[in-house]
Amino acid sequence: MYGVVVGGGGGAAGTGNDFGGSGGGGGALSWGSFPVSGGEELTIVVGGGGNGALVNAYTSGGQNGGDTVIYRDGMSESLLIGGGGKGGTPASYRGGVSQYTRYGAGGLSSGNERDGGGNGGRGGYASYNNSGGAGGGAGGYR
DSSP, X not given: XXXXXXXXXXXXXXXXXXXXXXXOOOOOEEEEEOOOOTTOOEEEEOOOOOXXXXXXXXXXXXXXXXXXXXXXXXXXXEEEEEOOOOXXXXXXXXXXXXXXXXXXXXXXXXXXXXXXXXXXXXXXXXXXXXXXXXXXXXXXOO
């Protein structure tokens, strides 16, 4: 059997009061082929995209995207995992924390039967006195 999975993208952080939150990370892609036996049941869980924070909620981060996974043996073995992207992080101009180092990380590509795929792209950086960062791209097919 051949499978392809892609994780959900992370939601963007909130904006307001001159703070632009970062973009959420992209979901990862995993692909691979694996043997199955007649009558064997696989479980497939599809990860949804994370919700973005509201406008004028500049201290709120975005929600993480969900993992998309193909399981064997009642969810005890993960054959393919397309990890969900992490939610965007709020901009910060307080406490010496630089807002330019904050972003939603991309999801990770993995699984016991993974033959290829790619990690999700990171979201664009948060900013001050500007708009927020763009979302990260989905993992690539390689």
